[in-house]
Amino acid sequence: MQSKNPVFARSEEFNGRAAQTTYSDPSQWQVDLSGGGSPTHTERGTGRMTIDTVVEKTAITLGVLIAAAAVAWLVIGETLSPDREVQDTAVQTAYTLTLVGGLGGFVLSMVNSFKKVVSPALVIAYAALEGLFVGAFSKVVVSFMANGDVSIVFGAVLGTLAAFGGTLAAYKFFDIQVGDRFRKIVVASMFGFVAVSLLDFVLHLFGSSFGFNGFGTMGLISSFIGVVIAVFMLILDFDYVERGxxxxxxxxESWRAAFGLTVTLVWLYIEILRILAIFYNND
Structure with a gap:
């Protein structure tokens, strides 16, 4: 079955075009096709992607992202400092790193998504840039909170973990089947959401934003939509990994899977953070 997910679409292996690749029951989480056609369990390090290798590469990617986010957070400094000069410098640094990390991460996400042969180095580079973006954006959001309350960041992290865990549990326990129509709708929705978000960003540069990326009512609506789409993207990610x-x-290809999961988790975190910030400011 050909993948409609842009992260996996360029991969011959994920699309069943690899030489002499035989597809078996997706419930077989680890298979070895070298034994005459009957799938048998195999261990890590045998040259085949397994759940363990996907978890390992995802942990590395997220580890780099978290480290980069922590560095950005510390480098920015105190955005609510009583010293106005220190505060202005910190805020300017936060906005600069948000822009650099966001645009750099977006470019590398496109490169990784459409690259036929996955590059671990580019996946790690993407994670580092997204880490800068996540850390800086989180700092910007916190600067708008009363007394710089960082609990909102921890809330967003917990919300992201809960969404990931809940979606994975639902996918496995309810045996969710992913069909072509579902894939097309989710991917089309994702591209539409990104397109509108980019349009609003460009309009913001000219002072004409309609609030899609903001912290008002429109921003709240768009964030809820973003969370729903991201959860559906997680389901696609799980399905593609299981099939692979x-x-x-x-x-x-574990690196490609790790990249896809990281993209979705970052999206989830940002949208949940915005939702919490909007509710917090309206209390």
């Missing part, structure tokens, strides 16, 4: 593992695709 069942097909016994090369281990290097």
């Amino acid at each position: 593992v069942a097909a016994g695709i090369p281990e290097r």
Whole structure:
């Protein structure tokens, strides 16, 4: 089955075009196709992607992202400092890193999504840039909170973990089946959301934003929509990973899976953070 997910669409292995790749029941989480056609369990390090290798690469990618976010947070400094000069410098640094990390991460996300052969180095570079964006954006949001309350960041992290865990549990326990129509709708919705978000960003540069990326009512609506789409994207991610593992695709594709999961998790975090910030400011 050909993938409609832009992250996996360029991969021959994820689309069933790899030489002599035989597809088996997706419930077979780890398979080895070298034994005459009957899938058998295999361990990490045998050259095939497994759940373990996906978890490992995802942990590395998220680890780099978190480290970069922490560095950005510390470098920015105190955005609510009583010293106006220190505060202005910190705020300017936060906005600069948000822009650099956001645009750099977006460019690399496009490169990684449409690159035929996955590059671990580019996946790590993407994670580092997204880490700068996440750390800086979080600092910007906190600067708008009363007394610089950082609890909103922890709330967004917990919300992201809960959404990930809940979606994974629902996917496995309810045996969610992903069909072509569902894929098309979710991916089309994702591209539409990103397009509107970019349009609002460009209009903001000219002072004509309609609030899609803001912290008002429109921003709240767009964030709720973003969370729903991101959760559906997680379901697609789980499905593609499961199919890839069942097909016994090369281990290097674990990096592509890690990249796809990281993109979705960052999206979830940002939208949840915005929702919490909007509710917090309206209390």
